[in-house]
Amino acid sequence: MQSCVTSLQPIVTHNTAILDDRLAGNWNSDGQDYTVQKFHNSDLFKELKETGKNKDDAGKPLSKKDKEDSILLSKSYIVKYRKDTIEYHLLGSLVKLNGQFFMNFMAIDFGMNDRLATNTIARVQFNNSNTVKLDFIDGSFLYEQVKAGRLKIKNERDDLYDTFLITASTNELQQFLQKYGSDPRFFNKENSVTLTRNN
């Protein structure tokens, strides 16, 4: 892949996230295996339960935000894969906008203090029960459009360090996807991944 758009805010909220039974399972793309599990069924969730890191929260009343987070997680997936002996986890949350599916990905990491965790966005196409195509938004194209003033979406850009981050709200992001979700200029072959279900 070339480069993905990174967004400070997710495209999905607790009340717009949806589950789709076609996502869970074991997948492969170009020789790389991926496991997709509903959050509550995931190995990571089981690990969190076993480590008992919830002790401090036990018995405390849940805030509105806590409840919303719980709902979002209950409607999200864990994408797990292994590369060079390292296991990676992403939180994937699906949303349907204008009849199209989009997935918000957030990396799960516990120790990168000098980096900001952000979200990437992919259009999801279920070709059949055994194939899923993920088209990530082309970051270079979006950057060029914003830089040239041809597209307005809230962002932060630092030219000295070549940093570009979309800071639009979830609502603005959803509007953007409704407008450009079918525009082929925002998606290209290099930013696409086709997953095939392992038998």
Added chain:
Amino acid sequence: MKKIFVIAGLALLISCLSSCLRTLHPIFTTKDIVYEPKLTGTWKTDNQGTKGLAVITNLAADNSIELPEKISAIKQKGYLVAYKDEDGNTTGQYIAFLARIGKHLYFDYYPAEKKDNESGDEFFMWHFVKMHTSFRVDISTTGNFELSQLDDSYVIRLIEEKKIRISHEKRADDDMVITASTDELQQYIIKYGDEPGAYRSDKTVFTK
């Protein structure tokens, strides 16, 4: 009980945050850069009893680091700071620029990555944006120096009490991200640079 587990999970899903001030933009422009050759060398570091080493070299001396194009053009004025633990293992590596802002000198740190990056899967790493962290640099007459790191809780309190206006965004997890421009950051530093509370209390002392 099930919900409690889930909440603990979400908190852990988000990268751990320390109390250092992390900013999206650097605190300096190219005209603020100061280069002090005497800062280069191998230093013993001490942060509240945690001892280690720091190797500071001129940024241009190391070709293995991936540099943004405009940073590459000014690399002669920059440093590469590598922190090592007592066993000599590198624990962090930063592209650093020293800048005079108001009365004081400051270091702007930015995570450094090798060109042949082996620190993680490329796709996974796309989900993280590198942030700047900043330190006031106080150089003593002996040549030793200490770093005082800007503290985020001080800025956040000022924002919440509506005592300053500085650009920021609230993330979905309610964490505040400082998106202030370099100019805004410099105004903040000039105004609060002498406030002890604006810095973390744990200074790092560098001695030869």
